[in-house]
Amino acid sequence: MAVYQNARVYWEMFEGVDEAGMDNLWIRAVDLDMSIGGWAAVDHGDYFQVSIYGRAYVDGANLVTIHQEPVTRPAGAAKWRRVTLRHTNANANVRCIVVKVELIEESPAVPDPSGETFTYDDQYATADAPPWGIRIHSASIYGSQVGRNVRPDLIFTDILDNRGFTYSGPVGSWVADQLNFSDIPKDRQEGLDDVNGMVGWNYGCWDGTEVEFALPKAGTAWSVDAADPRTTWSVNESLDETYNAVRVTYTNAKGKAREVIVHADSEALRGVGTRADCIAAPESIKSLRAATRFGTRYLAAHAQRQVTGTLSITGDDGVLDPLLVRPGDTVTMTGPAKFLTGTHEVTSVTLRPLDWTADVQFGTNSKRFDLWLARLAVGAKSIKRR
Numbered sequence: 001m002a003v004y005q006n007a008r009v010y011w012e013m014f015e016g017v018d019e020a021g022m023d024n025l026w027i028r029a030v031d032l033d034m035s036i037g038g039w040a041a042v043d044h045g046d047y048f049q050v051s052i053y054g055r056a057y058v059d060g061a062n063l064v065t066i067h068q069e070p071v072t073r074p075a076g077a078a079k080w081r082r083v084t085l086r087h088t089n090a091n092a093n094v095r096c097i098v099v100k101v102e103l104i105e106e107s108p109a110v111p112d113p114s115g116e117t118f119t120y121d122d123q124y125a126t127a128d129a130p131p132w133g134i135r136i137h138s139a140s141i142y143g144s145q146v147g148r149n150v151r152p153d154l155i156f157t158d159i160l161d162n163r164g165f166t167y168s169g170p171v172g173s174w175v176a177d178q179l180n181f182s183d184i185p186k187d188r189q190e191g192l193d194d195v196n197g198m199v200g201w202n203y204g205c206w207d208g209t210e211v212e213f214a215l216p217k218a219g220t221a222w223s224v225d226a227a228d229p230r231t232t233w234s235v236n237e238s239l240d241e242t243y244n245a246v247r248v249t250y251t252n253a254k255g256k257a258r259e260v261i262v263h264a265d266s267e268a269l270r271g272v273g274t275r276a277d278c279i280a281a282p283e284s285i286k287s288l289r290a291a292t293r294f295g296t297r298y299l300a301a302h303a304q305r306q307v308t309g310t311l312s313i314t315g316d317d318g319v320l321d322p323l324l325v326r327p328g329d330t331v332t333m334t335g336p337a338k339f340l341t342g343t344h345e346v347t348s349v350t351l352r353p354l355d356w357t358a359d360v361q362f363g364t365n366s367k368r369f370d371l372w373l374a375r376l377a378v379g380a381k382s383i384k385r386r
Contacts, residue, residue: 009098010097013025030086030097030140032139032140033138035081035134036081036083037078037133038133039131042073042074042075046070048101049068050100054091054094056095064091064094066097071132080129101133151174152198153170154172168213169203169211196213200216201214202214202346221343222320222325224311226339238306242303243269243276246262246295247260247278248281248285253286260291260292260295262295262298311331314356316356322360329345330343331360346360
């Protein structure tokens, strides 16, 4: 079929840069939600078609036709018909998607606009329908082996696949709208760290094969006596990042600069007074309610004292074996001369088996908020019940 005049829109992986070593990344699936029609499409539906093609790059040849149908609409007042498309692609060379509206009649009749009412509104949602056309409401492009099911555990499993490692850990409860790396990771270790930065889990590989992931504070709860001669403490507490008030600046839906002050109780600051911080909300925050929720989340992550440093434990007393301590476990200090208050999460463990020693590290209050913020930036969302 000959194709004449056309209009098109492209999406290309890696912004057109042909990355070496990325041959296993190609477009596996395409989801499109769009409206098809136009005021002339009811009478002349055989003049135009909408096509979705797969190419290796923007200026390349069409390698596969993923979808194709005429631009038509039902008879009546409605100028559009809604179409939801879900297609897979098996061509491993496709790294560019092209959506085209194509004229397929060499000498089409000029449509008669008499009887049509035009408002000449230039806004997307209320603009006049063209004689023939499409409106793309949303598009999802899937370019990795996990396909549409972009769950964190499946991403981790794929990163570890074929390298002698296996995944062990929780099944993800959310999927991501997109995973956008500002820099392509140099190796799988960097990829693992980048993705995990959006999830906030803890992980380690203790047997050389199985990479174990754990939810925060989901591990074993340990009690360590301050007077235990097996331990060496180098741990500090501070209020440097502890706040009970925050000023959140944001831009509303009309582009106006706004701010809101949020307060919360902090047991660590009782008797100290008000300690406030000022933060700028991400672009996704467009309302007072969202900004308030953002500030509340920030204060919840900064309500406690910061605990940083290292605890070294040597030798097994039959109760606490240091070689069994893992990230995600918790430590509570007991006994005389106690200087560490509360229960604290283990964020990193370095094992020294020849000495039967574990160097246990603690993180800071802001860590979980920073991870949540990174997750918010990529559009992570919960999976709805099915």
